[in-house]
Amino acid sequence: MTTLPLPQQRRLATWWHRARGWLRRGNAPRLRLGLRFLGLLCLGLPGAPALAANPSQAAAANPAQAAGADSAFSAGPGSHRASLPHGGTTRLYRVHVPASYDPQRPLPLVVSMHGGGGSMDIQADERYYGWISAAERHGFIVVFPNGYSRFRGGHLATWNAGRCCGAARDQGSDDVGFIAALIDSLRGQWAIDERRVFATGMSNGGMMAYRLACELPQRFLAIAAVAGTDNTHQCTPAQAVSVLHIHARDDERVLYDGGAGKPSRQETDYSSVADTVARWSQRNGCPAAAPQTVLKTDGALCEQRAPCRDGSAVQWCSTDGGGHSWPGGTKPRGRSTNATALDATEEIWRFFARQAPR
Incomplete structure (x- = not known):
């Protein structure tokens, strides 16, 4: 299947965010016309994927084509694209297995x-992001x-992370x-250490990691979120x-201090970093003493x-x-420069690796 090149994905994503905000600012009568225009625009882009009147049915009819996925792949090292039927739809994913993989030695799993x-x-x-x-x-x-x-x-x-975001939240997607x-x-395909399963994400993906920690605490040893606070509706995890x-x-x-900046005001009033940290410190039964400084560099502080x-x-x-970016990486879209005082991917893995399996 032909897919959009990444530069066109970025341009289209920027246009979509602006258009969605405009449509939600009292322009309900123009909503249908706007969506039709978006469909025509996508259909007219060179190499753009065809839009489906019912994406779930179209994907189910030919899931491998819809995913650009391997119809079958060996459970060995390398990068793979695949699809998974769930809830009447066909969901897509990519997975990378390192060259050092040995079926006799289960490896940790990171959901990114x-x-x-x-x-x-x-x-x-x-x-x-540098995860591979x-x-x-x-x-x-x-x-x-x-x-x-x-x-x-x-x-x-x-992702439907609770109060955010977009169509996943509005449609009640079972993410x-x-x-799970x-x-x-x-x-069922690879040897995975069930005691060392982790979740991480950027922005809305980080918010989704928090929801997974709330609702599937038995499946995840640790989670890490970048630029996405805890915006779940409710959270009562049975274990830390x-x-x-x-x-x-x-x-x-x-x-950082809560609320949505101008580019995201159509989404929700985001929780602050301080509130997110306080909630999880309470949920995990952390000591009330002053936090420990674990990393201090020019431009970054970890406690x-x-x-x-x-x-x-x-x-x-x-x-x-x-700004709103992944420290140590590069920005898929936008003009601001990512923070360089911290390599988020490496810092996240170090944090994951330090957690003792339950």
Whole structure:
């Protein structure tokens, strides 16, 4: 299947965010016309995927084509694209298994989720996040699930993380169920250490990681969120889940001190970093003493509360700059420069690796 080149994905995602905000600002009568125009625009782009009147039915009719997926692949090292039927739809994902994989030695699994308006292809791109090279260096399996999308190829996808975001939230997408089913499917194909399963994500993907910790605490040892706070409706995890939060003080979308910046006001009033840290410190039964400084560099500060219940920890890292981006990577779209005082991918893996299996 032909898919949009990444530069066109980025341009289309930017246009979509602006158009969606305009449509929600009292322009309901023009909603249908706007969506039709978007469909015509996508159909007219060179190499653009065809829009389906009913994406779920179209994907189900030919899931391998819809996913751009391998119809069958060996459970060996390398990168694979695949699809998974769930809830009457066909969900897409990519997975990378390191060259060091040995079926006799189960490996940790990292679930890495893209931001709102992104896709599994963007999240798996080494230029932006570096998860595939990290999996090779440290010896873990990484899977990039695709959020809810109206497009066959999975572009412009979002996650239902509670109060955010977009079509996934508005349609009530069962993303928690999808991730649980995906982990089960992967366990049937590769040797995965069930005691060392982790979730991480950027922005809306980070918010989704928090929802997974709330609703599937028995499946995840730890989660890490970058530029996405906890915006769940309710959260009463039966057991502790270690949490790492990374956020730029000058984030222009998910504001550090709470609320939504101008580019994201159509979504929700986001929780602050401080509230997110306080909630998880309480949920994990962390000590009330002053936090420990675990990393201090020019432009970044990491603090931690530990040990908490079940040996868990809550850590948060603040960068002085970088805006709404992944520290240490490059920005898929936009003009601001990512923070360089911290390598988020490496810091996240170090945090995951330190957590003792339950």
